[in-house]
Amino acid sequence: MKIEVLGTGCAKCKSLYEAVKTAVNEKGVDAEVVKVEDIPSIMKYGVMSTPALVIDGKVVFSGKTASASEIKGML
């Protein structure tokens, strides 16, 4: 599984990235977590408000953050 956190470096983007890492560890799933900060890659997903969560190339949500337990439910 490939999980991408899209964001240009705002505080919310960092907290989402941390929450995703916690969720992946706690659930013990085999996933690669990447932080995507460059604009062209973010725009490729058509995301206009950051942070956004992308799982296996699909935008799960954008413009908000989520807690580790909420993310566990999405994995």
Added chain:
Amino acid sequence: MLKSFADYIVFTIINLAPGSRAGEALDFFIYDTLKIFLLLTTIIFVVAIIRSSFPPERTKRILSHKREYIGNTLAALLGIVTPFCSCSAVPLFIGFVESGVPLGVTFSFLISSPMVNEVALIMLWGLFGWKIALIYIGTGLLVAIFAGIFIGKLKMEKHVQDYVWEMQVGNAEIKILTFREKIDYAREYTLGLLKKIWPYVVVGVGIGAFIHGYVPQDFLARWAGRDNPFAVPVAVALGVPLYSNAAGVIPIVQALTAKGMAMGTVLAFMMAVTALSLPEAVILSNVLKKPLLATFFGIVALAIVFVGYLFNAIL
């Protein structure tokens, strides 16, 4: 009811004398803090529910290929309900222009969205009354509409960074949230925002209360009253670095008004605080070349100064 609660705490429980400086300042502080937090919690929650129906992806589709005037007006109105954070300004800008939203219409949105925001409105309503809050919304929208039309007429498309036009933009699907999800989103949004701004509100109201109690009446009338022609431009210049602290700035400004600062100057200052900010300029320089960035700031600043003079003349 809140007023009698504040009176009860200050004059009965703490037992300060009514009319004393400390008593009046503390009474003012308790009453204003309670009132503002009550307003903030309810209104932010309602606004967040409305916002959950207007993700930027949807706003973009509504505005795409709209003509000027109608497009600018729609953009300014949608700016109120579309959630906006200056950290998303770059993807938002690219998403808009790439999908065929005209440059001037995009600017109407970029100006209105941070300026006509619910926190500024609540603070104005709570501290100055609904008339001033309505005047702020109305003139804020007009500034956004006309500054956008003007920028559109200048045909500055070549001053957008070149890579923006070559960007490949994907199409994210727009999720339709269920009512339950909207409530969850609104709760999360309200708590997050309150957590971020409450220290500013408390400190702002605290300083305001101090000014109310201790600064002599008409102290500011000479410098910031309507007769000083420099007050408005100076207020606008001071507003730029004070970005994002609308919650803390408004209570202080309200206290200054009581000491003789003119209302037009107050409105201009508020608009400069919310609409023009240095961090946003730095972020936007990723997509705008210097001439366009300078034009954007210059036109908005001029429009705000004009609003200040206008209301100093008529209010």
